[in-house]
Amino acid sequence: MFTKSAENVDGGDERCRGCGLAVAGGDSGCQAIMDGLLARDFSDALYFRVHRLFVDVYSLQHPDRYCVSFKSLAAHLAGLCWSLEHNGSRAVPSEPIRRWLERHAHEPKPPLPVARGALTVGHARGAADPVAYGRAVDEWARSTWAAYAPLHSLAREWVRRALAEPARDRRTRN
Numbered sequence: 001m002f003t004k005s006a007e008n009v010d011g012g013d014e015r016c017r018g019c020g021l022a023v024a025g026g027d028s029g030c031q032a033i034m035d036g037l038l039a040r041d042f043s044d045a046l047y048f049r050v051h052r053l054f055v056d057v058y059s060l061q062h063p064d065r066y067c068v069s070f071k072s073l074a075a076h077l078a079g080l081c082w083s084l085e086h087n088g089s090r091a092v093p094s095e096p097i098r099r100w101l102e103r104h105a106h107e108p109k110p111p112l113p114v115a116r117g118a119l120t121v122g123h124a125r126g127a128a129d130p131v132a133y134g135r136a137v138d139e140w141a142r143s144t145w146a147a148y149a150p151l152h153s154l155a156r157e158w159v160r161r162a163l164a165e166p167a168r169d170r171r172t173r174n
Helices: 027-043 051-061 070-085 094-103 121-125 130-147 149-164
Strands: none
Touching (some): 027 121, 051 070, 051 121, 070 094, 094 149
């Protein structure tokens, strides 16, 4: 399910089944790292600037938990596409993408890649300051995006469709 990672931040012999990070506790240890970094994101605006990108990448590397439905997969993959290929703000144009996802929730979920990138959350965990953290999250995101290469054209199409679709008046929404 993952690309064997050279990262072994804790010296543990268990691997996360999502991303392959060797960490004490395996899946739960990886989740604990993510939770700790999210807490820091919310407590320091300098770290929060890459929060959306961080969430998208972690989710795509842990799809059994965070990309179960078409909507969740499309939200994270379209967000990653926007961030990396459209020089989008790390906040993502969330309203058009959210509206599009709500209107197209019935779309089939494509098969996901088995390998999900050479870098993991452990790469971001080791960053010493907000600038290094932003750089590490970007590197991790690009590694994950490369692993999702078979879905690039689909992600690009989702972003294109979301941005091209006109907003409906809330009063006419069903």
